[in-house]
Amino acid sequence: MRFRATLTKIWEFLIEKAVLLAGLASVVFVVLIFIFLLREGLRTFATVSLSDFLFGRKWYPISTPPQFGILPMICGSALVTLGAALLGVPLGLASAIYIAEVAPPRIKEVLKTGIELLAAIPSVVLGFVGLVVVVPFLRQTFDLPTGQTALAGAIMLSLMALPTTVSITEDALTSVPKRYREAALALGATHWEYIHRVALRAAAPGIVAAVMLGIGRVIGETMAVMMVTGNAGLIPHSFLQPVRTMTATIAAEMGETVKGSTHYAALFAIGIVLFVITFLVNLIADSFLHRSKVTLR
Amino acid sequence: MKSATTQKLAFAALGVTTVLVTVPVLLILGLIIKNGAGAISWEFLTTAPRHGMREGGIFPAIVGTLCLVATAVAAAVPLGVLAAVYLNEYAGDNWLTRLIRLAIINLAGVPSVVYGLFGVGLFVMFLKFGSSILAGGLTLAVMNLPVIITATKEALDAVPQTFREVSLSLGVSKWKTIRHIVLPNAIPGILTGIILEVSRAAGETAPILFTAAAFYLPGLPKSVFSQVMALPSHLFAISTQIPNISMQTRYGTALVLLALVFGVNCFAIILRARLRARRKW
Numbered sequence: 001m002r003f004r005a006t007l008t009k010i011w012e013f014l015i016e017k018a019v020l021l022a023g024l025a026s027v028v029f030v031v032l033i034f035i036f037l038l039r040e041g042l043r044t045f046a047t048v049s050l051s052d053f054l055f056g057r058k059w060y061p062i063s064t065p066p067q068f069g070i071l072p073m074i075c076g077s078a079l080v081t082l083g084a085a086l087l088g089v090p091l092g093l094a095s096a097i098y099i100a101e102v103a104p105p106r107i108k109e110v111l112k113t114g115i116e117l118l119a120a121i122p123s124v125v126l127g128f129v130g131l132v133v134v135v136p137f138l139r140q141t142f143d144l145p146t147g148q149t150a151l152a153g154a155i156m157l158s159l160m161a162l163p164t165t166v167s168i169t170e171d172a173l174t175s176v177p178k179r180y181r182e183a184a185l186a187l188g189a190t191h192w193e194y195i196h197r198v199a200l201r202a203a204a205p206g207i208v209a210a211v212m213l214g215i216g217r218v219i220g221e222t223m224a225v226m227m228v229t230g231n232a233g234l235i236p237h238s239f240l241q242p243v244r245t246m247t248a249t250i251a252a253e254m255g256e257t258v259k260g261s262t263h264y265a266a267l268f269a270i271g272i273v274l275f276v277i278t279f280l281v282n283l284i285a286d287s288f289l290h291r292s293k294v295t296l297r
Numbered sequence: 298m299k300s301a302t303t304q305k306l307a308f309a310a311l312g313v314t315t316v317l318v319t320v321p322v323l324l325i326l327g328l329i330i331k332n333g334a335g336a337i338s339w340e341f342l343t344t345a346p347r348h349g350m351r352e353g354g355i356f357p358a359i360v361g362t363l364c365l366v367a368t369a370v371a372a373a374v375p376l377g378v379l380a381a382v383y384l385n386e387y388a389g390d391n392w393l394t395r396l397i398r399l400a401i402i403n404l405a406g407v408p409s410v411v412y413g414l415f416g417v418g419l420f421v422m423f424l425k426f427g428s429s430i431l432a433g434g435l436t437l438a439v440m441n442l443p444v445i446i447t448a449t450k451e452a453l454d455a456v457p458q459t460f461r462e463v464s465l466s467l468g469v470s471k472w473k474t475i476r477h478i479v480l481p482n483a484i485p486g487i488l489t490g491i492i493l494e495v496s497r498a499a500g501e502t503a504p505i506l507f508t509a510a511a512f513y514l515p516g517l518p519k520s521v522f523s524q525v526m527a528l529p530s531h532l533f534a535i536s537t538q539i540p541n542i543s544m545q546t547r548y549g550t551a552l553v554l555l556a557l558v559f560g561v562n563c564f565a566i567i568l569r570a571r572l573r574a575r576r577k578w
Contacts, residue, residue: 114323122501
């Protein structure tokens with residue numbers, strides 16, 4: 001009896017440690033990702049200085065001497081992200097408000113499933129649809145030499161950001177305490193007045209987080225954007241010009257580069273930039289989410 | 298009166314916008330089904346591509362995707378479920394828990410192409426798996442770890458505290474309580490998480506592009522160290538890199554991929570609804 005009890009105790013102890021190890025796995029992987037990006041990417045800075053890398057305007061990775069300036073890609077990513085935010089944020093907020101506050105339960109379920117399905121469309125399929133539908137449409141409408149533009153990327157990316165923005169905004173709105181609504185309505189406010197004067201303000205931190213997380217997805221999105229933006233490595237001056245994003249550069253060139261070359265290292269260095277940007281965006285979004293939980297308690 | 302009109306206008310505008318958001322989903326679905334259905338045949342689904350991929354089918358790509366997904370699930374599920382058990386059942390409210398939570402949020406936000414780089418760095422080069430099912434599957438597994446952890450944690454959290462208390466008060470050890478009481482009651486939620494992982498892993502392109510995917514491989518994979526074709530990377534290749542492929546073949550490939558992903562997703566949605574309705578507490 002004694003022996004069995006001890007055995008159980010040892011077993012429990014082992015299990016607990018194994019479970020703890022599994023719990024630590026995510027931390028380990030984040031660290032590993034960072035280490036491997038640094039391990040391969042830092043070599044770039046033996047050839048170019050950090051400021052030439054970030055602010056250089058020329059990306060000629062295989063000419064001699066090679067030039068690794070990623071400013072055009074940073075501008076490309078920024079422009080596409082800005083466009084996607086301008087298109088996606090108003091649409092996302094409006095539909096989240098409609099789903100959370102206005103829609104009858106039945107329609108609400110249908111809409112939520114629809115948004116869930118939008119999130120499920122693989123990005124390569126969205127890119128394909130963008131290539132065969134949106135790109136020709138833009139070329140004809142604006143009479144352009146090519147429809148593969150920043151605008152095409154922004155349109156596809158706004159679709160990809162919508163599900164994130166909608167579902168987190170909706171969460172934020174539905175977690176506004178009931179007493180806020182009761183108090184507003186009791187004071188004679190209409191339902192709409194409650195929504196835009198009370199609910200939107202109370203849910204503001206959560207909504208900011210929703211927008212940030214949507215933007216985080218957009219910055220990191222690769223396939224859809226690579227297929228529709230034309231991949232021209234020039235600093236864009238309008239939404240109707242082709243652009244090349246950081247993600248697309250990695251995806252397009254990784255297959256052709258020699259493993260271990262400076263070009264290969266430079267692609268990892270772009271990866272470091274992306275990792276740092278998305279890390280910060282997610283960190284800020286999470287602090288807003290946390291704040292919304294605290295204020296609404 | 299005036300505020301009532303404002304409300305009507307506002308709600309109408311919101312409703313119209315919401316429809317605007319959901320219409321693209323239907324349009325995309327309709328377009329792909331309409332143009333792709335003609336390509337689907339027994340031959341398309343069961344033979345390898347021929348003549349520079351302009352003829353024949355997509356069988357190797359389907360098999361490749363299934364292999365990658367299976368590897369990803371096999372690696373991510375045990376680890377993810379245990380991690381969720383730790384967070385929900387063992388972890389205290391301390392800095393370590395906050396660190397783990399932060400890491401999960403971060404993993405969920407890392408761009409897919411950066412996972413691709415990581416996969417090349419760790420699995421393909423450092424561990425010398427080469428471009429293979431194993432390297433690609435493990436890359437997908439790391440990427441989908443947050444999905445599994447979040448879903449499992451939610452499912453564990455939904456199991457009433459009283460279940461644990463009753464079991465513990467009867468002298469059952471903590472792990473046995475988790476193993477025999479908590480986990481079985483959380484299965485539906487965990488399953489939903491796994492199915493969502495399957496659908497996400499099946500559709501991802503960027504992480505497998507340099508860790509597993511081959512441009513053209515008519516044969517089937519022989520081991521976990523084989524390179525494979527996969528549906529998403531195949532769709533990418535035939536729609537951007539090979540000219541003069543019939544649109545029908547492209548739409549057909551998109552349709553198969555979409556059907557796979559949506560089929561799995563709908564299964565998850567239905568399962569979740571069913572199991573929620575059957576819940577005893």
